[in-house]
Amino acid sequence: MRNTTTLGLTAALALSVSATAVWAENIKIAFIDPLSGPFASTGTNGLHQYEFAAQTMVNDKGGVLEGDMFEIVPFDNKVSPKESLIQLQVAIDQGIRFVAQGNSSGVAHAITEAVEKHNKRNPDSRVLFLNYAAVDPALTNDKCNFWHFRFDANADIKMDALTDVMAENEDIAKVYIIGQDYSFGKAVAAAAVANLGEKRPDIEIVGNELHPIGKVKDFTPYARKVIASEADAVITGNWGSDMLGLGKAIIENGFSGPIYTYYAAGSGMTGAFGETGKGAIRLVSEGQVNPPPTDEAKAYYEAFLAKYPDGNIDQARISNVIGMLAQAINEAGTATDVVAVANALEGMEYDSMWGTKIYMRPNDHQAIQNLHINAHTDEGVTFDYDNSGFGVVSESMIEMAGMDSPSTCDMKRP
């Protein structure tokens, strides 16, 4: 306490944080996601996709409005809600009005609430929250607010798409559902049970269980149960090392059916699955990678991979975030009045580079788009992941998935 010199140093450093607010000419987008720690690879890859999208889709084409450029400002939140809120405050102080975040629904909940409170308490420095990957359905249902826009399909919509495909597969009679023990894992399981019960009542759910998140060292016992249950297909919302561990254990212990997943690609996972995952791993995602649907998408991928040879375009929606934000700013004619930008985003129909439409549903701010069920394979792969020769190839497509999905959102508009 008696150490005033340390305080002085503190002060000087804290000042340097706020001093960067001076040059605010570009339209800045705060990218608040993990850049260090266990999820850093996902975060860093996402940042590259943002920077690339901002550069090629906006800045190289002359910017928005009267030549204003997009600038992505990275903030490392270490996937911690607490750190995210600190970085959000730093970002707001720098005059940033657009916040992008995606990894972890827990963090997204913290940010969306903080943004809502901030906008209520500080009407002169309101911000918009561009959620590009946090898929907890609650964010566009019970906990929705005017400032939050989700560009990824939520967990329910994705499950709707997955079960559409499963329902068509007559070979599936028994399904095993397994997931991580937290809100998202539970949401996936609940959606799977509800959707299957509706579309294929004859499918028997032979297992529905949760395992502790990030604590299981060896998934073999779970794999044994899956095999013992004689399931024909497995559904899981696992991600990260839990996904890889589970997938590998199930396949290596003798399971031969399809494994329907959300996040079994990219960030080294495609490479690590390699040959084992072929013919088994299916995943649902937006934005078709293989085969490239349009020349524009192909050129975009090629340019990205030329710049980041170790990178993956595994979050195609990021380019939609940038594209739609640019269009909304142009329509609103301002980048500082976020209410006008938000109003322009609401109900927007955007033509994506895949030649498809993306519709921002106004009642809950959930983007509606085509979803693809992809297979993990090394055949017909134009753009692989992790430089492994393996990648995802689109097997089937659900047009404007979840267009009529219900929402309990009761949005309060300013």
Next chain:
Amino acid sequence: MDLILVNLIDGLVTGLLLFMLSAGLTLIFSMMGVLNFAHASFYMLGAYFAYQISLYLGFWMGLLIAPVIVGIAGAGVERYGLRRVHQYGHVPELIFTFGLALLIEEIVQFIWGKNQMPYSPPEILQFTLFSIAGNAIPAYKIFMICMSMGIFISLLFVLTRTRVGMVIQAALSYPKTVEALGHNVPLVFMGVFGVGTALAGVAGVIAGPVLGTFPGMAFLLGSIVFVTIVIGGLGSLWGALVASLLIGWITTFAASYNVAMADILMAVGFEQPIDLSESAWRDLWSLTLPQIGPILPYLLMVLILVFRPYGLFGKRDV
């Protein structure tokens, strides 16, 4: 019945793997009286080194060389780090290993990045050895069992039947006397630390392909290794073996059987609330054994420490 047999084998694999880590850790503890927090980090280093070597020389050379490098690194840490911190007491030593664990994780990320490494078992072991009721037992698992059994037996042999082993055992109990007899005790300490970390390295080499090689692998296993040696009794090799197998089987069986809390509660005589979503106890009612499986060892440890502070086989207080 068949499933029980399969689970026994799976649990044995987990348990023996844990043993390879806890054996080295417990040796180091009984020698220096310090819990090495960085032990699991050496396990991770083993996996990463072996992966790097296997890219050029194949899996088997990795198995041979990587533990040696890890052992040398471990000995270096003892010589230039721990020995220096030793003079300040046990708490700084423990904190030193804690910091080392953080640093090693960062260095691994710096060199190999944060992704999963595509490190896989050798081709020659990628086949199903036999099946029990449709459950495949990969040959690699049996290889893991043989490998760790072999290490345990040779360790036991060295410790009890050779001159070096005698000196080590004596140095553990009476370092001053052994030094007076003309043995270089610091060298013995360094050697034991090196061998202990090399054992962790071996565990990493053979576990990396099945459990995944990624920067979080040390953290995932780190605290459970402590739990093992505390349950077994600090400083006891047999205790480490028994506790490792116990934990291996507990976690395997807990994950395998969906014992639901609701069944237990109803058997005891409670009535399930009709509308579960409104009940304050809903989480208790929906609890299942696989949900809490991985935390059972911690529960066991707390109970053991409360009722028997020297562990199952330990002779002195932890």
Next chain:
Amino acid sequence: MTQALHKSTHAPQGGITLASAMPWIISTVVLLVIPFVFTSNSAITIMNQMAITIIFALAYNMLLGQGGMLSFGHAVYMGVGGFMCVHVMNYVEDYSLPLPLPLLPVFGGLFGLGLATIVGSFSTRKAGTVFAMISLGVGELIAACSVIIVVFFGGEEGVSGDRTYGLPFFGVEFLHQIEVYYLIVFWLILSALLMYLFSRTPVGRMANAVRDNPERAEFLGYSARWVRFFSFCASGFFCGVAGGLFAINYEILTEENLNLVQSGSILLITFLGGVGFFFGPIIGAIVFTLLSTVLSLQTELWQLYVGALFLATVMYFPGGLAGVIMMHWPAFRLGNARMLVLPYIKTFIPCLIGILGTAALIEMIFHLRHGAVGDEEMTLFWTTFNVHAVLPWLIAIAITGAAFWLTRRNIPEVVDAWHRANSLPGAAT
């Protein structure tokens, strides 16, 4: 594990003197004035975080530094206190009870105390490894419960509240960070003072004795176990207060407030600051918060640097940063501090340049390995250059090498000056 590495402060016993009150008065004034110097919200947010960490670290040091008990699961007391506070906040809002917000941390403290009483009743029976491992086990169990027991802990998204409930407290609605800052500062000063006074009570003194030699303390007629138990409960209370302040500041608590990472980092913070001195954890909390918020904006590798800093501290300065500062106290008392200034400047400036140079080299290697193709330019220390060129590497290596060479050369001078400064005038050198 109870070996003594700590030296307690030897402040004069008895009444309050101006000299002993001075640090408190100065720091209070500084804390009150500092928001006028750094007015931006982010600076205040960082300071709020700092203040909360300070309380937590001080409470942790009641165990580690003063009681010699190493806890690996201390985050749970802060976390549970915080969770309870959010629940109280929501409850008060739902039923419009007249509970002013500034009193909320008391509830956090009481719940932290309650949990600590329960856990302490069996964990404090032994010190050393038994205590450490029980704390690890209990910490892990409660952290695991946080995702299982959704009713209380809210699962992954945690529980959140709104601090602006109810009536304004003397016209303050706690809408803005600055109002929260003064609330936190009030609690910071109050808790720090109480914790300091606790260390002066017979129990606090006995905690030191039990830490250094439990047997002798027992011979004096004190039960080592109860002394540990009381320290543990008191620590739990202040952790809970910190949790309550966290709840007010962030209005959300999640699983991360309970997990082992949090418990580990508070150990790191406390040790970095110095466990042997009361103000050690304060320095640790300030430095660490700055590193994790400011440095992490500058470089992705900040954890590498923090890890290296931590290791270097343990190896070379087991007294922590506070120990380094207090090392100079004798020289200062002797009036010889001036003698150290010049040698220090001559040695530590090159040393600092050397360290920065090493960091620059690490950053350059990192950029070379992980940077995008074509993105060959990087900016370091306000200089932009091409990483793929040879010249920057040569310059960096040359500067670093020269700086370390200078440092090495000047070390004898520092050692010499150190001895002179610490000897009495006229004594033979």
